[in-house]
Amino acid sequence: MTSRERFLAACACKPLDRPPIWVMRQAGRYLPEYRAMKERHSFLEMVRTPELALEVTMQPLRRYPLDAAILFSDILVIPEAMGQPYRFKDEGGIAMEFRIDGAADIARLSTDGAGARLQYLADALSLIKAELAGSRALLGFAGAPWTLASYMVEGGGSETFARVKELFYSNRPLFDELMTKVTGAVIESLRLQIASGADAVQLFDSWGSALPACDYEAGSLVWIRRIVAALPAGTPIILFAKGVGGNLPALASSGARVLGFDWTVDLPTVRSTLPANIAVQGNLDPVVMNLAPDVAAAAATRLLESMRGLSGHIFNLGHGILPQARPESMAAVCNAVVSWPAR
């Protein structure tokens, strides 16, 4: 069984001897070879240059027995393709070139052709697909519309989300207009990614927990369902809505075949509560990767042990691996998973 087959079997909730593993942000700053690349190229240059995106995507796969590659890219390439560029601030964090402030800004956002401006994603995926030669699964991704709209309306990261919430609560028709456009661009991007070889796609609703549970439906889920309905039925969609694990019924109704969870939920409980045809992904605390290899491996083994006998599990962290992670602890976790069950 190849890694790719294992990954797709887990998405389909088929019984497996061990779960497949990939790690959010597996190509990232904790790897010396990534930092070396980063000295020669900016983040956005690596994202936009297919050969560089290929190289960064492949870096963790050369070191670790991961079952899936994920395209090296960024969720904010979609606002950028719609005409709202962004940059990384020197002091950290995101700054959009302007923020969406009213109907005129929304009207100016381009939708047709956003796909064409994202051709570099397709080109990178084609290169990676060829390199993988079917051995490992290939994942594409996009930000969920709520999360993208948050950046677009707030003009960057936010602590309170007061501007996007004001739009949501005070002018729902205008909010819906923005979300319709963003959702259309997400669909276009994900169709392109799937057509270029992505075996599955992940939707990051990184700011899903900013919405009250009673408004997660209208603020995020209806738009996610529109995406699910617009993509080819055979391609698994993974919904990772950070901090939303306390609202399981909502997530279960998203239409996504796989739900990703952070570390604040008990994964076996969630697995047993969800319908049997929805797989789960997660949910090791990323911080254990910053600790000693034996500590990290023990935490991974506890998670594996707790999921014993339960199908439909993709092993992952509960959020992206941190820049301070130890490469040798990442190795210890990967080895704990691929050598499971211990004999």
Add this chain to the structure above:
Amino acid sequence: MTSRERFLAACACKPLDRPPIWVMRQAGRYLPEYRAMKERHSFLEMVRTPELALEVTMQPLRRYPLDAAILFSDILVIPEAMGQPYRFKDEGGIAMEFRIDGAADIARLSTDGAGARLQYLADALSLIKAELAGSRALLGFAGAPWTLASYMVEGGGSETFARVKELFYSNRPLFDELMTKVTGAVIESLRLQIASGADAVQLFDSWGSALPACDYEAGSLVWIRRIVAALPAGTPIILFAKGVGGNLPALASSGARVLGFDWTVDLPTVRSTLPANIAVQGNLDPVVMNLAPDVAAAAATRLLESMRGLSGHIFNLGHGILPQARPESMAAVCNAVVSWPAR
């Protein structure tokens, strides 16, 4: 029925025509009269001077029909009483004077007499108790041991909690030693507060969500249960563990009579899932207080409507009110609650 009686009836899950209301951080920067006080006195001076703490505590009660007062204080007065002072950094955030780094630092932490060094809490509560004259409930509070230990070991706020987690995962006996001392000091402080007139006490596990669900028991809950067991059985304890709503079985086993929730859970669902003798508190999104009064009132009314017919609800926000909240929106929310049910 007085506000105090209403509050205690809600804690006991008795049926009520409307829930009692109080608001986390109700005495705070959104009030012009608080900001005026703050120009003349530092935060810690107000906390440590009973007459000033009385004045700040009473400010929101003069404006709004709140059913409970909460002592104006800070969770970090306990580490300070144990010999680990702190200050607020100019750029925002907390800096402990040093951080706990190994057995020697833990050995130096004082426990006996921490209560005596917290006498100002008792004095402030006595003043407030007299001023309230039994009309409204009076709340005391403390940080939960996990949250306090996080500040103490990290040396302030943290994004990753890597130091306290390293202690937890790599040296459990030493972690337990620290937690035993912190838990003892919390118990001493809460006993003092109850003896001085607190009708109920709230435990803030503000960083509870930093712990993986599978470790919430060993890292936080066992210590909370020790506190519950050590306090007078007649005094309601409210446990507010932010971000832990996805781990309801753990919270339900805490022994606390009331559980506070942030906005990421659906409160009627949680209310119906929990045993009937555990009350719930929450969970309006604080950001609605930053929006127009009609928007804030509509959000409050939706929450009231969703809880119709369910006993054991204390109306509150899902986290502290923000400095940018509009006093008139706070008024609109309070009025929506106390005039409920609409006739």
